[in-house]
Amino acid sequence: MPKPLRYLVQALLYAAFAAVVGYFSTSPPYRQLGDDQALLRLSLLHPGKPKGDCRQRTPEELAKMSPQMRTPLDCPRERSPVVVRVELDGKAVIDESFAPAGLNRDGASAGYRRLPIPAGRHTVRARLSDDTRSAEFPYERTAELDVKPGQIVLIDFNPAQGGLLIR
Amino acid sequence: MEPAEPTLPLAVADLAPRSATERAWRALERQADRVFGVAANPLRQLGALAVLMLWIALASGTYLYIVFDTTAAGAHASLDDLARDQPWAGGLVRSLHRYSADAFVLFTALHVGREWLLGRYAGFRWFSWVSGVPLLWLALLSGLIGYWMVADTRALFVATAIADWTGWLPGFGAALMRSFIAEKAISDRLFALLVFIHIFAALLVLAGLWVHLKRIARPVTQPTRQLAVGVALMLLALSVLWPALSTEPADFTRMPFAAPVDWFFYWLFPLMYATSPGALWAVMVAGTLLLAVLPWTARASRPAAAVVDLAHCNGCRRCFDDCPFSAIVLVPRTDRRPYAVQPEVDADLCAGCGICVGSCPSSLPFRARERLITGIDLPDRPLTALRDALRRGLAAQPGAAVLFGCDEGADARAVGGAGVIALSAPCAAMLPPAFADYALLQGASRVVVASCGRHGCAYRLGGRWTEDRLAGRRDPVLRSRARGPRVRLLEALRGDEGRLRSALRHPEGGDEPPVEMADA
Numbered sequence: 289m290p291k292p293l294r295y296l297v298q299a300l301l302y303a304a305f306a307a308v309v310g311y312f313s314t315s316p317p318y319r320q321l322g323d324d325q326a327l328l329r330l331s332l333l334h335p336g337k338p339k340g341d342c343r344q345r346t347p348e349e350l351a352k353m354s355p356q357m358r359t360p361l362d363c364p365r366e367r368s369p370v371v372v373r374v375e376l377d378g379k380a381v382i383d384e385s386f387a388p389a390g391l392n393r394d395g396a397s398a399g400y401r402r403l404p405i406p407a408g409r410h411t412v413r414a415r416l417s418d419d420t421r422s423a424e425f426p427y428e429r430t431a432e433l434d435v436k437p438g439q440i441v442l443i444d445f446n447p448a449q450g451g452l453l454i455r
Numbered sequence: 456m457e458p459a460e461p462t463l464p465l466a467v468a469d470l471a472p473r474s475a476t477e478r479a480w481r482a483l484e485r486q487a488d489r490v491f492g493v494a495a496n497p498l499r500q501l502g503a504l505a506v507l508m509l510w511i512a513l514a515s516g517t518y519l520y521i522v523f524d525t526t527a528a529g530a531h532a533s534l535d536d537l538a539r540d541q542p543w544a545g546g547l548v549r550s551l552h553r554y555s556a557d558a559f560v561l562f563t564a565l566h567v568g569r570e571w572l573l574g575r576y577a578g579f580r581w582f583s584w585v586s587g588v589p590l591l592w593l594a595l596l597s598g599l600i601g602y603w604m605v606a607d608t609r610a611l612f613v614a615t616a617i618a619d620w621t622g623w624l625p626g627f628g629a630a631l632m633r634s635f636i637a638e639k640a641i642s643d644r645l646f647a648l649l650v651f652i653h654i655f656a657a658l659l660v661l662a663g664l665w666v667h668l669k670r671i672a673r674p675v676t677q678p679t680r681q682l683a684v685g686v687a688l689m690l691l692a693l694s695v696l697w698p699a700l701s702t703e704p705a706d707f708t709r710m711p712f713a714a715p716v717d718w719f720f721y722w723l724f725p726l727m728y729a730t731s732p733g734a735l736w737a738v739m740v741a742g743t744l745l746l747a748v749l750p751w752t753a754r755a756s757r758p759a760a761a762v763v764d765l766a767h768c769n770g771c772r773r774c775f776d777d778c779p780f781s782a783i784v785l786v787p788r789t790d791r792r793p794y795a796v797q798p799e800v801d802a803d804l805c806a807g808c809g810i811c812v813g814s815c816p817s818s819l820p821f822r823a824r825e826r827l828i829t830g831i832d833l834p835d836r837p838l839t840a841l842r843d844a845l846r847r848g849l850a851a852q853p854g855a856a857v858l859f860g861c862d863e864g865a866d867a868r869a870v871g872g873a874g875v876i877a878l879s880a881p882c883a884a885m886l887p888p889a890f891a892d893y894a895l896l897q898g899a900s901r902v903v904v905a906s907c908g909r910h911g912c913a914y915r916l917g918g919r920w921t922e923d924r925l926a927g928r929r930d931p932v933l934r935s936r937a938r939g940p941r942v943r944l945l946e947a948l949r950g951d952e953g954r955l956r957s958a959l960r961h962p963e964g965g966d967e968p969p970v971e972m973a974d975a
Contacts, residue, residue: 289489297490302685306693309719313557313699317713318725320612327710333633398633400622438709 321404326435328376328403328412332445335396336368336388336418368420370397374443375413376405407437414443414452427451480572484911485950493946495681499910501566503678504686506664508559511690513657515552518545523604525650526643531606535701542698550694553717556598558690560719563594567746573913577753579780579806582670588746590663597656598720604649611705612714616724623732641707670804672781673916758807758881759834761800767817768830770794773930774811777884779915780804783811798831808914809833809885813924816931818887820845833881841878845890848876849897856959857894859886860905863913865947867905870955883907884917888924888933891942901941905955908946918946 289297321327342363350358367388374382382401389395397418410433415425427445429452435441444453487496497504522545524533537545567587570576576584599617603610668674677683702715716724727735760782761774775783775798782804785796798811812818817830820842827839845857857876860867861883871877876899880886883906891902904921912918923929925944933942947955 294490294492298685301490302689306689309554309557309561310693310697312718313553314715314717318612318716318721319713320728321710331633400618400633402619436709438711440708440710 321438324407324437325404326407326437326439326441328374328381328405328441328443330372330374330382330399330401330403330414330443332370332372332386332400332416332443333396333398334370334416334418334445334447336370337421338364339366339368339393339420340364341421366393367395367397368418370399371417371425372399373415373425375411377411378413381405405435405441407435407439409434412441412443412454414454416445416452429454474572476572477574480569481949485948488948491682493908493910494679495685496910497678497682497686498565498569500675500678500682501562501569503675504682505559505562505566506676507678507683507686508555508562509657509660509664511555511687512552512559513661515548515555516654516657518548519552520650520654523650525646527606527641527646528643530604530646531701531704534605535607538698538700546698547691547694550697550699551690553699554690554693556601557717557719558686559594560598563591567591571749574753575913577750578757579670579782579804581750583667584750585747586663586667586669588743590660590667591746592743593656593660593663595720595723597653597660598717600649600653600656602717602720604646604653605701606646606705607702608705608711609702609714609716611707612711612716613721613724614705615710616721616727620724620727620732620735623736670781671915672779675915679910758836760802760805760807761809761811761831762834763798763800763831764828765790765792765797765830767815767828768794768797769816770796770798771816772796772798773814773816774798774831777810777814777916777920779808779810779917780806782806800831806914807833807835808882808917809836809880810882810914810917810920812838813882813885813887813920814931815887818931819889820887820893821889833885836881836885838885838887841880841886841890842893844878845876845894846897848878849894849899852876853898854900857891857899857902858905858955858959859883859890859902860947860955861885861907861917864907864911864949865905865951865955866949867955869952870959875959882912882914882917884912884914884920884924886921888931888937891925892934892937895937895941901943903943903945903955903959905945905947905951907948911946911948 340363342361345360345362350360369385369387371385372382373380381403384399384401386397386399387393388397411430412433413430414428416427417425419426431454433441433454442453442455444455445451446453484496484498487498491497493499519534519537522533522537524530534549538549539546570580570584599613602613603617664676668676678686702711723735723739726738769792770785770788772785775785782801783798784801786799788794788797790797800811811831812829812833815830817828818838819829820827827837827842829838832838848857849855852874855874855876858867858870858878860870860877860879862879862881864883867877867879883904886904891904894902904925906918906921907913908918909922910918920929922944924931925933925938925942927933927935927938943958945955945958
């Protein structure tokens with residue numbers, strides 16, 4: 289191959305490689321949501337209540353224990369799972385039980401879910417239970433939202449801020 | 456008593472069959488050779504190019520780290536201002552940083568693919584292959600985190616995607632991703648952590664390369680100057696013409712509809728959103744395991760390792776110096792002969808290429824013994840069989856040309872015939888230069904040594920040592936009386952049989968001039 293032609297082909301191949309690198313470093317854009325979609329996200333990190341009630345130890349039981357271990361109450365270590373139900377316009381979209389962490393199931397429950405939803409006006413109702421001893425949902429929040437395309441609706445849980453948050 | 460005569464009819468082994476994919480790749484390399492020349496062919500130096508890209512990314516990243524504001528509020532502005540206010544300084548460095556990282560991924564993927572296509576992952580090469588697998592994860596981690604640090608809409612996409620991916624993991628995933636889900640959770644400390652992970656992972660890649668190359672002597676970690684300059688200029692031009700810029704600052708209440716993603720690093724997330732996070736984990740873990748066990752899935756027949764014969768070894772170190780895979784170590788002498796050391800072959804590392812045989816000063820065909828015994832030899836392909844084949848050939852065809860080829864390069868057997876005695880060894884560097892001298896003294900009209908060259912050798916250094924030995928630059932050298940037009944070195948890769956024929960037909964140069972020895 290003549291030298292000038294070789295250099296020309298080399299330059300073209302270098303340019304082609306550069307074009308591949310340059311183009312795929314930004315393009316084609318990835319569409320995660322449709323034009324009329326928004327995103328509903330649930331995120332929580334919360335320790336459930338103990339799964340069972342504490343029990344008073346009898347004097348005989350205490351006597352059998354080592355002196356430094358003689359605590360009057362015998363409390364179960366395992367925590368309740370955290371149950372979350374989310375309804376969108378009256379229809380259940382999330383109904384999950386998040387198990388506590390740890391080998392002894394005594395840690396916090398962590399949960400995360402994402403759900404693309406259509407943009408527009410929605411009623412979001414979220415309920416949370418952290419105690420298996422009760423069938424009730426002690427935490428509840430309902431919000432009327434005008435969700436714009438691309439908006440992220442986050443359902444969070446923070447007892448210090450009143451429990452369930454929808455923002 | 457002399458050992459029994461070897462039963463090998465010729466010192467020519469059956470050439471390894473080539474798969475269709477390997478043939479296709481080699482054909483592509485040959486075409487690229489025609490354009491770039493073998494020495495500057497990027498397809499032959501993909502690993503070295505990946506390392507060069509890593510160095511450029513590390514150097515440019517060092518500068519960016521100096522000016523990068525590691526606070527949640529300042530991260531975006533610090534990089535955005537750099538690119539827009541200093542397009543010819545900081546902006547250029549930033550673009551180089553991005554494009555070198557992207558090119559690193561591309562060169563690495565091609566490097567892995569090439570080694571796989573050429574079957575260079577099994578047998579003695581298993582360690583290099585397996586030790587490269589974790590580097591892929593580290594590079595991916597560093598790249599993804601790097602985009603996060605920019606704090607633009609692209610960063611929001613990657614942060615969200617990583618959160619979605621890790622959030623699937625039982626136990627800690629959901630808890631981990633809470634740190635990235637809302638603006639209030641994005642803290643200065645998080646950005647400091649991101650910087651640490653980004654840099655640490657990249658440095659681990661560098662450290663991992665040391666392990667990756669541990670079993671390779673004289674690893675090629677730098678492309679040839681011509682190629683390095685070409686690629687560097689390409690990156691520079693790309694950075695000038697297509698500067699890397701930030702998008703809008705991340706808004707944690709809105710998801711970008713069309714995120715401008717870097718497909719070299721982000722390819723996994725569209726896959727995840729098309730399937731599920733669990734499916735992506737399955738693909739990634741299965742892919743990693745598949746890569747890791749690949750060396751043990753190949754049924755490659757392994758040649759016997761080289762064997763040392765202490766009675767003919769003077770501990771000169773040449774085999775130790777020339778072994779391309781560090782399979783030979785020097786240990787204290789055990790036979791009470793007056794030499795300090797003796798070579799010891801690690802059979803697990805030995806490729807059976809015979810380069811050590813070619814380096815041994817005892818590999819002299821002039822020795823009068825009926826059976827040529829040398830200090831280190833291949834049990835399956837002993838040097839004496841090569842000499843016997845040469846003698847028989849010259850007895851049958853006095854005055855014929857002698858072609859010494861290698862099993863991995865151009866098929867010498869296809870070129871042999873009337874007037875040409877063709878012999879082949881596992882690697883051209885198994886041929887001691889004295890064989891060329893010997894062939895001429897035995898009546899050969901001329902000698903052509905066909906090697907795969909400096910950049911095409913399957914055993915890495917065979918082409919280099921062959922050229923240096925024949926040119927008198929490296930021991931054992933070709934004696935000066937044999938240097939000249941009657942002994943020629945040709946670079947002839949698989950598929951170059953036509954060039955070999957042409958060179959043998961036209962001693963002064965064929966249709967295409969052969970690669971001459973530097974000093975011959």
